Amino acid sequence: MSKIRKKLIGKGDVRVDGRKPGDLRPIKIEIGLLERADGSAYIEFGKNKILAAVYGPREVYPRHLSLYNRALIRCRYHMAPFSVEERKSPAPSRRETELSKVIRDALEPAIFCELYPRTVIDIFIEVLQADGGTRCASIAVASLALADAGIPMKDLVAACAAGKVDGLLVLDLDDVEDKEGEADLPVAYIPQMEAVTLLQMDGSLTRDEFEEALKLAVDGCKRIYALLKEALRGRYLAAGNVVREEVKKINGGGS
């Protein structure tokens, strides 16, 4: 008995959700929405809904984890039980532990850890709704939360996946495309350093396809990066004359 698979690419290269192969899903960003966190951000990436909170730099507990020459970065990626169709156990799964690790590794090169030795920076990522590509969206939203917390960084980190669906290279795969397609290639990219800090692949691509998919993903990262920057700037500029006033005090102020 073979399952009849739905066609993922329709006439004129239209994908299941109506996008073109090179299109991103619509993105909505909010920054600084958690009162008690040092920094926070929320992203809606298509149907993904992800919340990130950052605490720190702060004292490390348990003490023995602290590093004498740099800040420790801890990251927890967690999916809410209601984030997927079938209830997910709230206990951290193998997959979540692994994603926490790769997300931390993707963000770490952008952070100036050496400025705060013997401290910890905690990153909490909560996936409220998942629809494929959560690791990429998590990296992007966590980098915004870090910037919001006032943690010194080289640059924001953008992330985006590319892949192959029904023989066609596409950008930013959603859940169906990821599961039914031939390959998925998530990439995190730091534009200022021109560095790729996450590169995974699931499925199979030829060497040429890989090269092309990587190029496509990095291009997607750059587009997401522009949106991240705009969102972060917007948070402060929206408040009107924030900026001019803050500087006045600095130039004229004294204790």
Next chain:
Amino acid sequence: MLFVKSRQLVIPGDLLAKGDYAAGENVYKERGGFYASKVGLVNFENQVIHVIAVEGVYLPSANDLVVGKVVSVGLSEWVVDINSPYSGVLFVSQTSRRSFDSRKDNLMDILDVGDVIVANVLEFDRTRDPRITIQGHELGKVTSGYVVKVTPTKIPRLIGKRGSMIKLIKSRTGCQITVGQNGFILVRGKRVEDEALAVEVIRMIERDAHTSGLTNKVGEFIEKARRNDW
């Protein structure tokens, strides 16, 4: 070559300048370019480029006045929460106590857990926790008043140009206010109502730190509160 104007809002990764400049606060140099490392406002000091951060933690520096709370008592020192990733260490030798014999005397008779102190930072280099002292004018244990916590980066705003803002609050509310550089602010007044008003004003400044004409707004706010009070 400059890519930003003075007082412009920048975010991490923004290219600020290329060429003959120097990296100041929250700015880093890489491949000949100067980039911002925090969200903040650009400030030039001759050829040095600074970014004045909007958010951030308190990093102790020598001679800073801080307000702190004792969190634990050791054999010859106290550990003090100074609203920073690094907690302050206060040795007995840095108190006004002339002699201390650990066999006879009890540290808790001098300061106990929960006590609030006004202290000065002696030294700090990030490899060890900052040493603080309570020897000095107007330093030591606090016995009355409120402690308000604000974001450390908003302290200059609370002080104002040459202390204009803090002077205004002090004179209009009749409270004695000790502004710790670490973001803890100690308010002491003759009446509880005065203290409550000063606390409310400080919270308002933290909330509206980004708006213009804040000093006037604060003045009006206090006047209005005063009229209702009487």
